[in-house]
Amino acid sequence: MAQITRRKFLIASGWVAGGVTALVALRHRAVAVAPTIIFPDGESGATWVQIRPDGVCQMFFPRIDMGQNANTGLAQIVAEELNLSIEDIQGVQPNTSQVPPLAVTAGSMSLTAFSRPMAIAAATLREQLRGLAAVHLGAPLSSILDSVGGFRTAEGQSLSYAALVNETSLVIEFDDTKSAPALYTFDSNRIKQQVGHSKTPLGTRGLVTGEPVYAADVPVAGVLFGRAIQPPVRTARMASIDTTGVAAVAGLVALVQTDDFVGVVCKTPSAVDAAMAEIEVTWDLEQPINQAEIDRLVDVDAEMAVGDLEQVLLDQSHRKTVDWAIDLRFDVQVQTHAAQEPRAAIAYFKDAGEGGHQLQIWTGTQDPWAIKRFAAMDTSLSEEDIIVYPMRLGGGFGGREHYEVERDAVRLARTVQRPVKVQWTRQDEFTASRNRPASAHRLRINCDEAGNLSDWWHGYVTGHVILARDRLPGWLLPVARLGEDMGVVKGALSPYEAPHQRVEFKDVDLPIDLGVWRSLNAAPAIFAIESAMDELAIQQGLEPVDFKLAQMGDQHPRLQHCLARVRALSLNATLPEGSGYGRGFACGIYDNRCFVAISADVQVDTATQAIRVHRLCCVQDVGMPINPGQLRAQIESNLTWSLGMALFERLEVGDNRIKSTNFDNYRIPRMADMPSVDIEIVDQPSIPPAGA
Structure with missing residues (x-):
């Protein structure tokens, strides 16, 4: 390099x-x-x-x-x-x-x-x-x-x-x-x-005054507009293609077709829409794309009935033959990024003199240097001849690490030798997203006569995350998968102590595209762990927060502090009288850097089973809070996203495609869903800062 x-x-x-x-x-x-x-x-x-x-x-x-x-x-x-x-x-x-x-x-x-x-x-x-x-x-x-x-x-x-x-x-x-x-x-x-004071985020003025901070806003003289067909999954191959109606579209500049890539370049965005509507593609798939196939592949009960799972994270004096007090299965659905900004990129092969070209790319990406490397491989240009201008992202969090919309823009611009802007549609975003995989968790836990955890057995099956197909090349993927997928193991080790423990998992290829998601596997794993602990406490006649605090021993004082504080914070409001109301607590650790505990005041409609969250309290410890106001904003956004993950978001899969194409069939939280939120930030001035 x-x-x-x-x-x-x-x-x-x-x-x-x-x-x-x-x-x-x-x-x-x-x-x-x-x-x-x-x-x-x-x-x-x-x-x-x-x-x-x-x-x-x-x-x-x-x-x-x-x-x-x-x-x-x-x-x-x-x-x-x-x-x-x-x-x-x-x-x-x-x-x-x-x-x-x-x-x-x-x-x-x-x-x-x-x-x-x-x-x-x-x-x-x-x-x-x-x-x-x-x-x-x-x-x-x-x-x-x-x-x-x-x-x-x-x-x-x-x-x-x-x-x-x-x-x-x-x-x-x-x-x-x-x-x-x-x-x-x-x-x-x-x-x-x-440091330690709330400051207005840099760039706020540009966001509210309409400065060109996103890739789609960049003014480039002589820009044309383009788009490419997105396959239902990245392993799909074109079986047939019909482009007979494209040539008649007014404003068409070029139809670009090579191997499994087909796209158009036009003078206006509306001409792009018209030209794309004239392209018919049928696809060959390696395996069916449907929910039943996903459910079969992550069936943890079927896998554990055969024997041990492929990977063991922890095996500590494990006992299989125990009369389990709790034996529960938790299933987590496929979810997608659904970023508010459909991604865009502009590519321009600029004449560098003496027959050479300099490729310039404007894009919203989490990894500009990966885009540069992949563009070099795609075009056979030297990396020194490529400049990537990273722009602000309208959401990402793992979903914008890859050479995708940039690839479309580069290939189209190379054909017409003019700057080309590619703006994905909302349907493109859903079709081509690298999704959070489904997972299924089996938790079996038990207490001794003194009411302390004695046995813990957590087995789960999920799709790949870091080592998902197409995140690494085919020659490297099998070797990489000999080790643990760090995205799959995130959050799987509980903060609770038990003398007999086993945590095991299997990660599998699913028929849809998978990738990195905010918190990786931590959110699904902690959901299952905390739910099982609640069930065990209730069965034992114990108060859940007291039970959890006692089972942490002295290993996690920062987490214990958060959980104790969030309980105190929650008591600032009383639950309404009557059936259907409840208050739950959960806590977790991310990478041994971020410690968080949350309470939720929830109402369940006994007739319709509809769930409404009325109030959330959160206590979070990230060490030294550099900007408490911005940290608070991040916590608020995390809580909002968690509502979607828990209550609404489910990617519809079937008929050999992603069926969710917009927010009408992929529900995210709305203003009316928002509860009141109380947040307390733990100030740890002697501990280096971590992310929220």
Whole structure:
């Protein structure tokens, strides 16, 4: 992979003549066929903070924004280290020619992976500037004190950053063999001015004033419009195709057909609709696409009746022959991303002179460098001849890591040698989504005479997640599947203690496309675990929250605190009298970084069995809350999504296709479904931040 030199970086960032730049290094090279996994560390420069010659602090955003606004928190860290306000930070979303590759935005890893490296970059810059200030003032380094936007001395002398930055370009690299400078962000004794305070997310003004922040908004001169047929599943192959009516469509520029790809380029979006309506395709499928086949493949009872499941996560003095107090099965349906923004991309083969071309791609993607690599393989261009401009996403969370709408735009643009915009329809989004797999969980648990957990047996069957078909090439997939699919195992180990435990699973290929989903398998697994614990507590005549708290032992004090606090928070309101009302509690851990507990006040209509949630309380511990207001917003969105996952969302599959094509047959939460929400954030100033 081509490396970006310091000089190339400075030119790409918009200046070379002067200013000061801090670089922090990265580790891991990207595998061409896999998501980018490069995180900050110490080999080649990548996370930059600059004081430009005009005195402006500029930072390159290392994360892609899909509503989580992680870059705002990182900007607060930079501001804290440099004694600036976040309003003084000018953020830039870099394209792939401006910085070396950065890790795919996924896994709630933004603050976990980038908070400390970004703090180091800014603090290194601050201390180097302090040294310049000492030289400029002819004063001992120890006498140079912090002030807002610069430095001062006890005698009243002061220098702003702008006054220190001259016409000599200075690039600072953090040497990870030496001690890091003092990091203000992680000093629990410091009274912080930026970190730990609610700040308006960067870019909010552009969202509400209609600036071109999404890929479909980008103005490109001479752009044409295109779209391609989406197969019912990525393993499908075209058996026959009829395009006889396409040529008569007014405004048609080109019909593009190669192997299993067919698409059109037109002068207007309406002409695209008309041309696509004239294309008839029949498909050959490797296996039937229907719900009955999915149900058969994830039938955990049938699998466990045969014997042990393929993968064992935990086997601790397991006893199979036990008179189980609880023996329950929980089934979780297929669900899809259903992002509010149907994805779009613009591709342009720009003449680079001497018969060469430079491919430019504007797209909303979680992994711009993967798009660049795949485009290079698709077009036989060098990666150095491709620039990807990542735009804001209108939702993603695992669903926009892949070369898909970008592929359509690239192939169509290559044919007509004009810029082409491809905007997927809502039906395309449902048809081509990489869905969360169905799963079936069998939980058998028991208590001893003292009322403590004695035996725990959790077996489950689900579709692949990280190792889903078409996320890796065919030659690599069988080898990768010899190990555990980290998406499938997420959340499967419970926080409860029992002397006899077994957790096992089997992951299978389903006839629909699968992929990464927010929280991976954690949401289905924790749903099953918490439901089974409630049932056991009720059977034993115990209060469920007290029972859960007791069964955690001393291994999870942060989770215990959340669960105890959410119970106290829930008592601020009383349940209405009468039948049909209840209050439930659940808790869970994500990656041993995020701890959460929730209560739900629920009403069940005894006549119709309709469920309505009236109130949700949530207590969450993510360590140090960098931006409590934004964290609260993320928790609110998570709670809203959880309503859909629990009550409404079910992907309809049948007739060898995805039958859900829009929100009329894929129900998501609506305003009328929203309960009141009470949120408490646990402040842990001495614990590094994690994602919500």
